[in-house]
Amino acid sequence: MRKTTITSLFLLVCSISFAQSNSYWQQKADYKMDVKMDVKNYTYTGTQELIYTNNSPDTLKKVYFHLFNNAFQPGSEMDARLQSISDPDRRMVKTFKTPEKTTYESRISALKPNEIGFLKVLDFKQDGQSAETKTIGTILEVQLQKPILPNQKSTFTFNFDGQVPLQIRRSGRNSSEGIALSMAQWYPKMAEYDFQGWHADPYIAREFHGVWGNFDVKISLDKDYIIGGTGYLQNPNEIGYGYQDDGVVVKHSRKTKTLTWHFLAPDVHDFTWAADKDYIHDTAQVPGGAKLHFFYKNNPDIKENWKNLQPKAVQLMEFFNANVGPYPYKQYSIIQGGDGGMEYAMSTLILGNGTMQGLQGVTAHEMAHSWFQFVLATNESKHYWMDEGFTSFISDLAENAINEKKVDNPLEGSYKSYAFMVNSGKELPQTTHADRHDVNQIYSISAYSKGSVFLSQLGYVIGNENLMKTLRRYYKEFAFKHPTPNDFIRIAEKVSDTQLEWYLNDWTRTTNTIDYSIKEVVEKENKTSITLERIGRMPMPIDLYVEYTDGTAETFYIPLRMMFGEKLNPFTNLKRTVLADWAWSFGTYQFSIDKPKKSIKQIIIDPTEMMADIEKENNVYIQE
Numbered sequence: 222m223r224k225t226t227i228t229s230l231f232l233l234v235c236s237i238s239f240a241q242s243n244s245y246w247q248q249k250a251d252y253k254m255d256v257k258m259d260v261k262n263y264t265y266t267g268t269q270e271l272i273y274t275n276n277s278p279d280t281l282k283k284v285y286f287h288l289f290n291n292a293f294q295p296g297s298e299m300d301a302r303l304q305s306i307s308d309p310d311r312r313m314v315k316t317f318k319t320p321e322k323t324t325y326e327s328r329i330s331a332l333k334p335n336e337i338g339f340l341k342v343l344d345f346k347q348d349g350q351s352a353e354t355k356t357i358g359t360i361l362e363v364q365l366q367k368p369i370l371p372n373q374k375s376t377f378t379f380n381f382d383g384q385v386p387l388q389i390r391r392s393g394r395n396s397s398e399g400i401a402l403s404m405a406q407w408y409p410k411m412a413e414y415d416f417q418g419w420h421a422d423p424y425i426a427r428e429f430h431g432v433w434g435n436f437d438v439k440i441s442l443d444k445d446y447i448i449g450g451t452g453y454l455q456n457p458n459e460i461g462y463g464y465q466d467d468g469v470v471v472k473h474s475r476k477t478k479t480l481t482w483h484f485l486a487p488d489v490h491d492f493t494w495a496a497d498k499d500y501i502h503d504t505a506q507v508p509g510g511a512k513l514h515f516f517y518k519n520n521p522d523i524k525e526n527w528k529n530l531q532p533k534a535v536q537l538m539e540f541f542n543a544n545v546g547p548y549p550y551k552q553y554s555i556i557q558g559g560d561g562g563m564e565y566a567m568s569t570l571i572l573g574n575g576t577m578q579g580l581q582g583v584t585a586h587e588m589a590h591s592w593f594q595f596v597l598a599t600n601e602s603k604h605y606w607m608d609e610g611f612t613s614f615i616s617d618l619a620e621n622a623i624n625e626k627k628v629d630n631p632l633e634g635s636y637k638s639y640a641f642m643v644n645s646g647k648e649l650p651q652t653t654h655a656d657r658h659d660v661n662q663i664y665s666i667s668a669y670s671k672g673s674v675f676l677s678q679l680g681y682v683i684g685n686e687n688l689m690k691t692l693r694r695y696y697k698e699f700a701f702k703h704p705t706p707n708d709f710i711r712i713a714e715k716v717s718d719t720q721l722e723w724y725l726n727d728w729t730r731t732t733n734t735i736d737y738s739i740k741e742v743v744e745k746e747n748k749t750s751i752t753l754e755r756i757g758r759m760p761m762p763i764d765l766y767v768e769y770t771d772g773t774a775e776t777f778y779i780p781l782r783m784m785f786g787e788k789l790n791p792f793t794n795l796k797r798t799v800l801a802d803w804a805w806s807f808g809t810y811q812f813s814i815d816k817p818k819k820s821i822k823q824i825i826i827d828p829t830e831m832m833a834d835i836e837k838e839n840n841v842y843i844q845e
């Protein structure tokens with residue numbers, strides 16, 4: 222667990238390029254930005270030079286950029302969304318409650334010109350020649366001066382003007398906890414073009430997809446501000462502010478009014494920062510791994526929690542390193558920022574005033590995203606359950622591992638939420654685009670809870686050891702890429718030597734549910750005949766636990782025919798009998814136990830409850 226050496230990190234990075242199959246390609250965007258921040262007016266100006274490498278087999282005549290700030294304007298798509306959704310994000314609306322009903326008013330619709338967010342691109346040039354641009358909400362469309370052929374590079378240069386919105390949602394100014402600048406999604410960001418074409422999704426406060434590349438960012442602002450964020454600070458001495466291990470913030474003593482912070486971030490697909498005058502900055506070293514940086518307000522009420530968080534954060538990263546794979550960067554920053562918690566490249570912005578438990582929970586979750594999104598960069602808009610769900614799964618396990626008080630099943634909450642969603646009748650398949658979900662609560666459960674159950678239940682299907690092997694191999698093969706659901710399930714198939722397309726299909730592309738029952742238990746000639754029934758449409762292999770009146774117990778395993786394989790015995794201390802397989806089209810399944818019915822105390826389908834059976838009562842037979 223502590224053997225993560227720099228060498229092994231490099232080996233990982235190197236092996237990736239060799240692991241790429243011939244058909245896979247991904248674009249590259251190398252950014253150079255120089256930004257001047259006016260901390261009084263919350264406006265900024267910048268220059269961007271972007272070297273775009275077209276690794277696709279296609280000739281590109283247009284390119285697209287995201288202008289996320291434009292969402293924070295009256296009349297934007299995000300504003301319209303807030304006004305039409307039944308359960309809007311409470312942070313973004315004013316709530317009016319009467320005994321009869323609750324109504325909401327979008328806070329974005331009330332923003333004044335000096336409070337809105339905006340991002341304007343000026344003087345766009347492609348390889349030195351002017352190119353035509355068109356702003357369409359939160360998207361900039363660029364009509365290229367000359368097409369970019371496959372395997373060609375082109376350099377885009379332009380100026381941009383931005384304003385940090387008053388309304389905080391991930392980014393914004395003066396957060397409820399007093400953080401001056403939360404600079405997420407703050408720059409003109411190249412949209413991703415992949416095997417499914419352009420992903421120029423409008424920003425309506427949901428998910429992201431970005432282009433892999435290197436960032437070289439210079440930020441100039443008032444010398445009293447301290448910046449935390451993505452990347453490695455290149456000039457700590459120049460700005461008079463080193464990364465002290467003792468947490469002492471050394472403010473600059475020179476007479477200069479502004480300082481320029483220079484960051485480099487290699488192999489990332491986003492760049493985020495936050496700044497405040499009152500940040501305390503602490504660091505903690507993960508043995509053999511990354512250095513963790515903590516930026517939080519100099520507020521006596523929260524200091525103890527943020528100090529206690531530091532060893533916990535080290536343990537969390539060690540857990541992820543061991544169970545998924547080594548974190549590949551040299552630093553990770555945990556920054557008190559805008560709202561809630563949001564994952565970014567090599568960093569996270571989180572709320573910082575809550576309880577220690579809450580602080581640890583959000584840190585665990587956002588840090589886990591460094592693996593599931595920031596290194597395994599799935600298209601979140603399309604496959605949100607792969608980043609939120611996988612993150613929830615591994616962070617729930619991590620928290621349980623580092624907590625003194627352990628719970629039997631740290632994933633229980635996800636199963637309960639999933640059951641709630643099924644019963645609500647509002648579930649949509651997980652193939653529904655994130656933006657298309659029109660109930661926030663259902664979206665969240667689908668992404669976080671059902672996504673987490675996808676993994677834990679896969680552990681039921683192929684065995685937990687194979688599940689964890691699958692995660693590690695997935696990380697090894699798809700780090701620094703854009704993996705798809707199919708990429709993941711193919712690895713699970715190879716690791717477990719079973720066929721699993723049915724599992725991916727039923728669970729993620731439909732709302733089919735699982736319901737197996739013990740239909741009948743009858744005695745026949747001193748034997749007990751047991752009949753099981755498949756009531757739900759989704760198939761599953763079955764673990765059956767049988768306990769006898771004499772106190773002994775054994776298990777039976779009914780493989781699922783379409784898997785063409787079996788899992789190892791998960792109950793290593795019990796005798797297991799592998800029965801004939803069960804083919805999906807047969808509604809019932811019958812087998813007998815060589816003992817009289819009266820000797821049976823109880824029979825349970827899936828005693829671990831890792832199979833998300835929506836009707837648990839019929840999973841148990843108890844001898845009267």
Ligand SMILES: [Zn+2]
Binds near residue numbers: 564
């Ligand atoms: Zn998340």
